[in-house]
Amino acid sequence: KQEVTQIPAALSVPEGENLVLNCSFTDSAIYNLQWFRQDPGKGLTSLLLIQSSQREQTSGRLNASLDKSSGRSTLYIAASQPGDSATYLCAVKKNSNYQLIWGAGTKLIIKP
Amino acid sequence: NAGVTQTPKFRILKIGQSMTLQCTQDMNHNYMYWYRQDPGMGLKLIYYSVGAGITDKGEVPNGYNVSRSTTEDFPLRLELAAPSQTSVYFCASSYSIDLLSTDTQYFGPGTRLTVL
Numbered sequence: 001k002q003e004v005t006q007i008p009a010a011l012s013v014p015e016g017e018n019l020v021l022n023c024s025f026t027d028s029a030i031y032n033l034q035w036f037r038q039d040p041g042k043g044l045t046s047l048l049l050i051q052s053s054q055r056e057q058t059s060g061r062l063n064a065s066l067d068k069s070s071g072r073s074t075l076y077i078a079a080s081q082p083g084d085s086a087t088y089l090c091a092v093k094k095n096s097n098y099q100l101i102w103g104a105g106t107k108l109i110i111k112p
Numbered sequence: 113n114a115g116v117t118q119t120p121k122f123r124i125l126k127i128g129q130s131m132t133l134q135c136t137q138d139m140n141h142n143y144m145y146w147y148r149q150d151p152g153m154g155l156k157l158i159y160y161s162v163g164a165g166i167t168d169k170g171e172v173p174n175g176y177n178v179s180r181s182t183t184e185d186f187p188l189r190l191e192l193a194a195p196s197q198t199s200v201y202f203c204a205s206s207y208s209i210d211l212l213s214t215d216t217q218y219f220g221p222g223t224r225l226t227v228l
Contacts, residue, residue, distance in 0.1 A: 004154065034216060043202060043219030102154030
């Protein structure tokens with residue numbers, strides 16, 4: 001059974017720092033992995049999607065990497081800003097069907 | 113486009129009461145989903161639909177029902193509310209769930225439900 005884990009559950013860093021959020025999964029047979037952002041009182045917004053054949057994806061200050069063999073993905077945020085404060089969730093898509101399997105998220109606080 | 117809208121935003125129910133959570137999308141997406149998110153946990157899929165008239169169970173369907181009479185609407189029904197159904201409910205939609213598609217899911221703002 002696929003399980004997705006995100007550590008740490010919460011992270012607080014000063015503004016301007018570069019940081020890395022981690023996501024691990026137990027079954028390497030995934031089709032893709034996505035990173036989402038969740039703001040309080042709002043829905044989730046997709047940030048980056050990495051296909052299983054890809055190693056990384058970049059969007060602005062965000063870079064997501066994928067290592068299927070080790071069951072790990074990282075989300076790198078460069079030059080963090082207070083507006084980056086949110087909960088970040090990763091989700092993997094199984095090969096066999098539609099389901100996204102979700103991690104519990106990392107709550108990120110960027111201190112001005 | 114409004115995207116995915118959900119009503120109500122908040123609701124408190126008594127045990128045994130019933131209610132319907134509404135979800136509408138205006139992106140002409142074929143696929144729609146209902147998730148629940150418990151505190152400190154990842155999202156769990158309740159039901160999904162691949163088009164009008166077609167629905168199927170997800171990971172945690174017990175205690176819920178759905179219908180899909182139109183492309184736009186996908187209501188979630190709780191028949192006999194229980195404290196275990198206290199959660200935040202998210203509706204989402206996507207153009208395709210095809211394994212070759214890179215299309216992602218678009219989420220509504222959520223409904224926070226408390227059952228007392």
